[in-house]
Amino acid sequence: xxxxxxxxxxxxxxxxxxxxxxxxxxxxxxxxxxxxxxxxxxxxxxxxxxxxxxxxxxxxxxxxxxxxxxxxxxxxxxxxxxxxxxxxxxxxxxxxxxxxxxxxxxxxxxxxxxxxxxxxxxxxxxxxxxxxxxxxxxxxxxxxxxxxxxxxxxxxxxxxxxxxxxxxxxxxxxxxx
Numbered sequence: 001x002x003x004x005x006x007x008x009x010x011x012x013x014x015x016x017x018x019x020x021x022x023x024x025x026x027x028x029x030x031x032x033x034x035x036x037x038x039x040x041x042x043x044x045x046x047x048x049x050x051x052x053x054x055x056x057x058x059x060x061x062x063x064x065x066x067x068x069x070x071x072x073x074x075x076x077x078x079x080x081x082x083x084x085x086x087x088x089x090x091x092x093x094x095x096x097x098x099x100x101x102x103x104x105x106x107x108x109x110x111x112x113x114x115x116x117x118x119x120x121x122x123x124x125x126x127x128x129x130x131x132x133x134x135x136x137x138x139x140x141x142x143x144x145x146x147x148x149x150x151x152x153x154x155x156x157x158x159x160x161x162x163x164x165x166x167x168x169x170x171x172x173x174x175x176x177x
Contacts, residue, residue, distance in 0.1 A: 012060060014034050026045055034063060148162075
């Protein structure tokens with residue numbers, strides 16, 4: 001007597017969000033997760049751009065691989081946020097520690113709006129400490145420039161990638177004048 005394997009059927013859903021400095025922690029925690037029903041994903045409290053994509057069971061193995069990659073991206077952003085926040089907290093009391101933390105954060109990702117907010121918040125400190133300002137400028141320019149060599153940015157047309165990189169570097173220089 002031959003026993004045939006059970007045929008796997010069904011539909012699954014995977015949560016996608018745009019991972020940036022402004023993605024809320026709720027959406028970040030869901031990025032890449034797979035569920036059997038879209039109702040298992042809570043609504044975003046801040047209205048982040050998100051998509052819940054439907055896929056068949058036969059694609060589950062591939063989507064599980066994708067889930068691991070997506071969860072890694074979300075984890076990386078969480079770590080970057082923790083480093084950036086700790087650096088901000090250390091800025092007034094321990095500049096050397098703050099610079100180290102900002103450097104580690106910038107190695108993961110640099111977001112211009114976040115750097116703008118930092119410069120605005122600490123404008124007086126940065127004006128009174130040109131050495132600190134110069135070191136931060138160097139850290140953020142290097143981090144911003146380095147990110148364009150990552151695979152994520154290789155998909156952009158080279159002229160566009162170069163233009164984005166140069167515009168960001170100009171903006172960072174302006175912020176730390």
